Amino acid sequence: MILYACALGLCLTAALVALLPARAVTVAAEVITALAGVVAAVAGARATLGHGWSAWLPDLLPLGGLRLALDPLGGLFTAITGAVTVCAAIHGIGSGAARATRAVIPLFVAALLLVPAADSVSTFLFGWELMAMTSLLLVAAEHRDRPSVGKAALWYAVMTHLGLVTIMCGLCYLAAGATGDGFDQLRAAELSPAARDVIFLATLAGFAAKAGIVPLHVWLPRAYPAAPGHVSPLMSGAMVNMGVYGVVRVGLDLLRGGPVWWWWIVLALGALSALYGVLHAAMATDLKRLLGYSSTENMGLVLIGVGAAGFFAADGAGPLAALALTAALLHVVNHAAFKTLLFQAAGSVQRATGTRDLDALGGLRTRMPYTTALFAVGALCASALPPGNGFVSEWLLLQSLIHALPASGVAGAVTMPLAVGAIALTAGLAVATFVKAFGVGFLARPRSPAAERAAESPRTAICGTALAAAACLLLALDPALVLPALTAAVTRVIPVGRPVTGEVTLRLSAITGSISPVLIALALAGAVAAVLSLVRAVATRRVRRPARLWDCGAGPVSARMEYTATSFAEPLQRVFVDALQPESAIDVTVVKESAYLVQRVRFRARVPDRVERLLYEPVLAAAVRLGSQARRLADGSVHRYLSYGFYALTGVLIVLAVIS
Amino acid sequence: MAEPPMERAKSQGMLELAGSVQIRHVDAGSCNGCEVEIASVFGPVYDAERYGARLVASPRHADALLVTGPVTRNMEMALRRTYEAVPEPRMVIALGDCARDCGVFAGAYGVVGAVGDVVPVDVEVTGCPPPPEAIIEALRGMTGR
Numbered sequence: 164m165i166l167y168a169c170a171l172g173l174c175l176t177a178a179l180v181a182l183l184p185a186r187a188v189t190v191a192a193e194v195i196t197a198l199a200g201v202v203a204a205v206a207g208a209r210a211t212l213g214h215g216w217s218a219w220l221p222d223l224l225p226l227g228g229l230r231l232a233l234d235p236l237g238g239l240f241t242a243i244t245g246a247v248t249v250c251a252a253i254h255g256i257g258s259g260a261a262r263a264t265r266a267v268i269p270l271f272v273a274a275l276l277l278v279p280a281a282d283s284v285s286t287f288l289f290g291w292e293l294m295a296m297t298s299l300l301l302v303a304a305e306h307r308d309r310p311s312v313g314k315a316a317l318w319y320a321v322m323t324h325l326g327l328v329t330i331m332c333g334l335c336y337l338a339a340g341a342t343g344d345g346f347d348q349l350r351a352a353e354l355s356p357a358a359r360d361v362i363f364l365a366t367l368a369g370f371a372a373k374a375g376i377v378p379l380h381v382w383l384p385r386a387y388p389a390a391p392g393h394v395s396p397l398m399s400g401a402m403v404n405m406g407v408y409g410v411v412r413v414g415l416d417l418l419r420g421g422p423v424w425w426w427w428i429v430l431a432l433g434a435l436s437a438l439y440g441v442l443h444a445a446m447a448t449d450l451k452r453l454l455g456y457s458s459t460e461n462m463g464l465v466l467i468g469v470g471a472a473g474f475f476a477a478d479g480a481g482p483l484a485a486l487a488l489t490a491a492l493l494h495v496v497n498h499a500a501f502k503t504l505l506f507q508a509a510g511s512v513q514r515a516t517g518t519r520d521l522d523a524l525g526g527l528r529t530r531m532p533y534t535t536a537l538f539a540v541g542a543l544c545a546s547a548l549p550p551g552n553g554f555v556s557e558w559l560l561l562q563s564l565i566h567a568l569p570a571s572g573v574a575g576a577v578t579m580p581l582a583v584g585a586i587a588l589t590a591g592l593a594v595a596t597f598v599k600a601f602g603v604g605f606l607a608r609p610r611s612p613a614a615e616r617a618a619e620s621p622r623t624a625i626c627g628t629a630l631a632a633a634a635c636l637l638l639a640l641d642p643a644l645v646l647p648a649l650t651a652a653v654t655r656v657i658p659v660g661r662p663v664t665g666e667v668t669l670r671l672s673a674i675t676g677s678i679s680p681v682l683i684a685l686a687l688a689g690a691v692a693a694v695l696s697l698v699r700a701v702a703t704r705r706v707r708r709p710a711r712l713w714d715c716g717a718g719p720v721s722a723r724m725e726y727t728a729t730s731f732a733e734p735l736q737r738v739f740v741d742a743l744q745p746e747s748a749i750d751v752t753v754v755k756e757s758a759y760l761v762q763r764v765r766f767r768a769r770v771p772d773r774v775e776r777l778l779y780e781p782v783l784a785a786a787v788r789l790g791s792q793a794r795r796l797a798d799g800s801v802h803r804y805l806s807y808g809f810y811a812l813t814g815v816l817i818v819l820a821v822i823s
Numbered sequence: 824m825a826e827p828p829m830e831r832a833k834s835q836g837m838l839e840l841a842g843s844v845q846i847r848h849v850d851a852g853s854c855n856g857c858e859v860e861i862a863s864v865f866g867p868v869y870d871a872e873r874y875g876a877r878l879v880a881s882p883r884h885a886d887a888l889l890v891t892g893p894v895t896r897n898m899e900m901a902l903r904r905t906y907e908a909v910p911e912p913r914m915v916i917a918l919g920d921c922a923r924d925c926g927v928f929a930g931a932y933g934v935v936g937a938v939g940d941v942v943p944v945d946v947e948v949t950g951c952p953p954p955p956e957a958i959i960e961a962l963r964g965m966t967g968r
Contacts, residue, residue, distance in 0.1 A: 706911070713883055713908045716901030 164216040166206035167233060170245065170276060173199035177269035181262060193256045196269045200248030203276050207245055210238025211648035217282055224289060227344050232282035235651035236416065239492060240279035240408045242648065243499045246634065247400035248272050254507045254627030255393035258514070264304045264391055271297035271394075275401050279408055284334045284344040291330065291405075295323040298402060301394045302386045315382075315389035322382040326372035330409070333365030337417065349417045359418055363425050366413045374406025374462040375455075377436040378774045384443070387455035388519060392510025393627075395451060399458050400503035404495050407465050411488070414473060415656040423477045423574060430470030430578060434585040436463030439774070441592040442742060445599070445735050446770040448728040450509045450519040453600055454502065457545060460589060461498040461553075465491045467582055468560050474575065475567065476657055482673030483563055485662035488653045490559035496645055497552040500638055501544035504631035508538040511620040511628065512604070516613045521600065521728035526609030530617045533625045535605045540632045542597035544639060547590045550684045552639035558678055559663070559671075561586060566674040592735070599731045608722045640681050643669060729768070736770065745770045840886060843875045844965050846916075847885035847909065851902050851938065852928075853892025856952035857919040861889070864962075869955045875966035882908040887945075887965065888915045893925040893934045894941045906942040914945040916961065923947050 173195050181192035210216070210233040217232030233241065255268070274297050277290030303316035338344040341352035354362070368379070375383035383403075387395045410429065414421065440459030447453035468491025475484035511534045512527065513519050528535045544551035564586070567579040609615040619625070637644065643666050650661045664670050668679040714720045736745055747768040754760045797804075848861060864871045865878055879885050882905045894902055906915065917938040920926040928934050938944055948961045 708911060710907055711904060713881065714904070716904045 164218060164233075166202050166209065167216075167231075167241070167276070167280065170199045170203035170206055171273050173202060174269040174273035174276070178266045178273075181265035181269070190256055192265050192269065193252045196255075196272060197249050197252035199269065199272060200245045200250075200252060202245070203248065203272075204242045204245030206233070207238040207240070207242025208648060211235040211242065211651045213651065224285060227283050227285035229289075230283035230286050230345055231277075231280045232346070233280050234655055235648070236408070236411065236655045237279035239496075239648055239652040240404055241276055243404060243496060244272070244275045244279070244401040247397060247499055247503050248275075250503050250507065250627045250631040250634075251393050251396045251400070252627070253630060254396070254510065254624050256623040256627075257621050258391070258393055258510075258624070260391050260393070261304060264301060264394075267297050267300045267304075268394065268397070271301060271397065274298075275397070275405070278405050282346050284338045284346075284349070288327070288331055288334065292327060294402065294405065295327055298394075298398060299323065301398075302390050304391050304394070305389070309389070311385075312389040315385035319382040319386040319389075322372050322379065326369035326379070328369075329365045329372075330369030333362045333369070333413070336365070337362045337413075346417060350419065356422075359421060360425075363414055363418060363421055364428075367410060367425075367429065370406040370409035370413070371432060371466075372406070373409070374403050374466070375436075375440075375459045376406070376432050376462060376466060377439045377459065378778055380436065380440070380456075380459045381772065381775050381779060383459055384447070384452045384455040384772075387458075387506070388449055388451040392514055393507070395454075395510065396503040396506040396631075399454065399506050400499040403458055403462055404499060407462065407469065407491070407495055410466070410469055411656060414469075415476070415488075420473060420476045423474055426470045426473030426477060427574065427578065428470075429466055429473060430582060433463045433466030433468075433470055434582055436460065437467065437589040438463070438585055441589045441596060442735075442739055443770070443772065445592050445596045446732050446743065446745075448521045448732075450512065450521055450524070450600065450604060451506070452519075453521075453596065454505050454509060457505075457593070457596065458498075458502060460593065461494065461502070461545075464557065464560065464586065464589065465494050465498070467491075467586065468494060468563070471560075471564055471567070471579070471582065472657065474578070475563075478572070478575065480567075481657060481659040482662060483567060485653050485657045485659050486559065486671060486673050487563040488657060489649050489662045490556055490563055492649050492652055493559060493642065493645070494553070494556035496649075497544065497556050497635075497638055500552060500631060500634045501541045504537060504541035504628060504635055505545060507624070507628040507631060508534050508541060511624050512538075512617075514624075515617040515620060516611075518611070518613050521603045523611035524604045524609070524614050525607045525722065525725065526614055527605045527617055530609075530614075531605075531619045534620060534628065537625070537628045537632045538605060539601055540635055542601040544635045546594040546597040548594065550639060550680075550687055552635050552642070555639070555642045555669075555678065555680050557586065557590060559669075562671060562674065562676050566676075595732075595735060599728055603726060603728045603731055607725045608720075610722045610725065610727070640684055641667075642680060643667070742773075743770050744773060840965060840967075842966050842968050843877070843886075844914075844962065845877050845879045845884055845886045846889045846962075847879055847882045847887070847905065848889045848891070849898075849902055849905050851890050851892045851898040851922070851941075852895030852934070853919070853921060857891040857922075860952045860955055860958060861891070861918070864955045864958045869959055871959055871962050874959070874963050874968045876962040882906075883910065885909050886912075886914065888913070888942075889918055890915060890922050890938045890942075891918045893921045893928045893931075894936055894938055895933050896935055897933075899935045899941055902938075902941055914965070915942050916946040916948065916965075917944045918948045918958065919953055920949060920951040923949065926951060 177192045177195035180195060215234045219228060219230050221228035223229040274290055274294035278294055281287035281290050299316060299320050302319050303312060306312040306316060337349055340354045340358060341348045372379035387399060390398060437460050440456045440463055444453050444456035444460060447456055468487050472484045472488035475487060515531060544553050547553035547557045561583060564579045564583050567575050646663060662672055664672055667681055668677050670677040712720050736743060745768060750765040751761055752763040754762045863869060888906060888909060917923050921928060922938045924937050925934055946961050948957055950957055
């Protein structure tokens with residue numbers, strides 16, 4: 164409790180300090196924010212280990228007052244937020260951000276700490292709105308420098324506030340059926356099934372929008388590239404988690420689970436997001452856009468786990484549900500770790516080269532060796548391959564889904580194999596995505612003068628990124644470290660025994676299965692060493708002669724001969740052409756004298772977001788049409804406006820007369 | 824039926840190629856007469872592959888270069904680099920009169936010289952263009968089959 168209050172206080176201090184004019188003090192703001200992150204992480208960890216607390220501050224907010232409580236579930240998300248904040252704040256030292264941006268970041272962190280600790284509807288909505296507003300300010304921070312930022316901020320503002328509206332409707336409806344707006348009272352509320360359905364669906368829509376779940380993901384690939392370098396790790400590592408937190412808190416805790424079809428929807432949304440997100444990540448050429456779509460993918464995987472957990476819980480298979488939820492929460496932790504790392508590395512790259520376009524990057528290995536190595540760690544973890552941390556959580560998730568067959572009925576027998584297929588396809592495409600991001604972005608030769616001039620980021624930025632990388636490696640080798648916290652959070656909503664036990668080897672208690680990440684890593688390292696020594700032994704028996712790189716005799720190898728991100732993704736684009744529907748246009752300009760002499764050929768290709776095209780553009784176009792038609796009502800005539808008022812009043816009076 | 828194996832011409836400093844020669848063809852400025860003959864050598868009628876000679880797509884895979892035409896200025900560097908790219912031990916076949924001594928193109932402004940002026944030549948095949956039989960004979964001399 165004291166620690167948590169300290170963290171909030173430190174955030175406010177940092178915000179105030181950042182506003183002070185002196186230059187040394189602005190570095191202090193980041194240091195204080197990092198300190199707040201440490202304290203918050205400890206506070207969250209303590210809450211997960213059984214030191215929960217609750218507090219009611221009736222005078223801080225009008226009406227309900229500020230009602231806070233940190234239980235293991237909220238503690239887990241607080242700890243994640245704290246850890247991400249530490250990395251992001253250290254990375255942000257000396258980033259040269261505007262003073263206002265520096266002041267808003269600690270407030271954003273405070274809002275992120277407030278949401279999982281909220282214990283009443285009003286506090287939750289207050290924290291949620293504060294989170295939305297501060298993040299919106301941060302997204303829009305660089306709107307003067309880049310024109311695309313303003314548009315991204317508009318998208319984000321609309322999406323996040325529509326989400327807020329649905330959450331508010333859902334939670335207020337829930338509070339109306341209960342004796343008060345405290346979460347304890349909501350848990351005890353007796354509601355009709357139809358009301359519960361409405362509440363769940365409304366809140367799910369809002370939380371899905373925050374988590375970047377398809378089809379509400381459209382803000383995400385826009386907002387991340389728009390946000391300043393050290394803000395996107397906070398948004399991707401900490402903020403999107405709040406969507407998952409909301410679904411778990413409302414669906415599994417406040418509403419105490421629900422019918423199977425709720426969770427079927429969650430699972431389907433998760434699978435759709437995972438596939439759609441990774442497909443677009445595989446096509447993306449903007450590094451941060453790629454990472455944004457990858458967030459959609461990973462949140463989709465998490466929702467598959469949450470959906471499966473609710474599904475099993477509704478089916479009465481408690482241990483399996485606990486396992487699925489553990490996998491989902493572990494993936495939240497893992498995703499926060501590697502996405503923080505990747506976004507920080509991407510921020511460093513953008514700062515060093517001024518571009519995020521993978522087709523213009525390359526050759527950073529020699530110019531930014533530390534950032535390259537750190538990004539490699541993140542890419543390995545994000546592609547869910549064995550020595551990375553993403554592998555462990557996806558393995559747990561797959562185990563819980565595969566072993567569902569005997570437990571669940573026909574619906575499970577149909578759903579679970581499909582979910583397993585979706586996860587498998589997602590994992591495969593994620594590998595291609597991150598091979599592309601790392602190989603094209605960092606290896607080979609620089610493709611532009613900007614990439615050629617890149618210089619390594621300042622030491623603090625490397626430190627912040629390295630911290631996230633260390634967390635990734637720790638989680639990869641010893642996930643048992645966070646197991647007690649996860650178990651506590653899971654048993655908070657699904658009260659069965661420990662779903663996963665063990666120190667070095669993780670053992671699943673509900674089903675027969677075990678995994679030992681350390682031994683896998685050791686075996687892999689041994690295999691790599693054996694292959695390398697074998698190759699060396701065989702190769703040194705022959706005479707070696709240095710020779711030029713074979714360039715078909717055509718001349719020096721240039722960066723134009725390299726794979727680009729677009730060309731690397733082209734085969735995948737062909738395979739998934741029906742799902743992606745890429746667009747290309749060829750403009751041929753001929754010289755004036757003859758139609759047969761070509762002056763210039765311009766080729767443009769893009770992979771549009773089809774959800775945006777099919778779902779959002781018609782709605783936006785209709786809104787614009789409606790607006791321009793409504794403009795006719797206001798033609799500037801005062802008489803007309805006066806008559807509007809008169810007729811409206813008369814109409815209301817007539818309606819009232821008829822009703823009463 | 825294949826004819827009895829030919830005597831392998833070891834006197835020219837031939838390499839032990841164990842009956843198999845992988846060949847990369849380089850057109851250094853040929854009129855393409857030689858190429859027509861090479862095509863028929865590796866076609867179904869003469870079928871040089873049954874004697875162990877095979878055309879490959881990269882000098883990295885090759886034991887020998889099969890060079891046609893006089894070496895033109897534009898191809899000089901490419902020929903040198905291709906020769907550099909062939910793993911050792913390597914051989915060079917100068918195919919046709921142009922490759923041997925520039926033929927009718929000797930002294931032309933775009934010609935650097937014969938193949939032997941640019942890279943060391945191990946085997947020469949005469950003719951303008953050399954008939955497939957002559958090419959087969961030269962190849963069999965290398966493969967020993």
